Amino acid sequence: MNALLNNGLFRRVISVIILLIIWKIVAALIGDETILPSPNNVAESIKYHASAELFHHVYITLLRVFAAFFLAMFIGSAIGIAMGRREKLDDYFDGWLILALNVPALVTIILCFIWFGLNEVAAILAVAINKIPTVTVILREGTKALNEKLIDVGKIYNLKRSEIVKEILIPQLYPYFISAARSGLALIWKIVLVVELLGRSNGVGFKINEFFSMFDTTSILAYTLVFVFIIMSIEWFLVKPIEKKLTEWRL
Known part of the structure; x- marks a missing residue:
C-alpha cells in the first residue's frame, strides 16, 4: 500500500x-442539469457528439492553436533574445512590451477582425499577438540570466559565432523555451475559443456559443473536457518528455 x-x-x-x-x-x-450536469450525463454527451461533429471542430481548433503557437514562439523568442542581449534595444522597447502585455485580449481580437476581416489570418494573428509579449518577456529574462563565462570559454577556444549560439547559448535557454511553450499552450487555446466565438463559423468556441444559446450546459462541458484532455495529453506526452530530453545536460 x-x-x-x-x-x-x-x-x-x-x-x-x-x-x-x-x-x-x-x-x-x-x-439541475442546466446549472451542473452529472459526470455520467457529460460522458453520454461526449459519446453522442463524437458520432457527429465533435472531433471535426476539435481538429479545426487544434490547427488554429498550433498555428498561433508556433508563430508566437518564433517571433517572441527572436525579440526576447535580441532584447536580452542588447541593453539599448531593451531600453527602447521595454515600454512597448509593457503596453502590449496590458492590452486586453478581447481588444486585440476585435481590432484584428476589423483590420483584416473575419478570416483565418485575422484569427491566428489575433491569438499570436496576444501571446508574443509573454514569450518575449520569458526569453528576455532567460537571456539576461545566461552564464557569460561559458560564452567567454567558447571565444577562448575560437568557436564560431554560430557554434557559440548552438552549443552554449541555446542549451542554456531550453528551460525558458519550455516554460514559454507550456504557458503558451495554456493561454493560446483559451484565446482561440474566444476568437472562434466572436468571428468564426467552426471550431470548439463556435460550438460552445451555439450550445450557450440553447442553455445546453452538458454539451458545453462535453466539448470543453474533450479539448482540455487533448491539451493535457500534449503536455504529458510531448512537452514533458521534450523538456526532460533537452535538460539532461544539466544533471
Missing part, C-alpha cells in the same frame, strides 16, 4: 477520482 501511495501516477489517478466524486455529489445536490 505504501508503494502505491508513493507512486506519482497513482496519486494523480486518485485525485481525478476524488474530483469526479465531488462533482457527482454536487450535481446531485443541485439537481
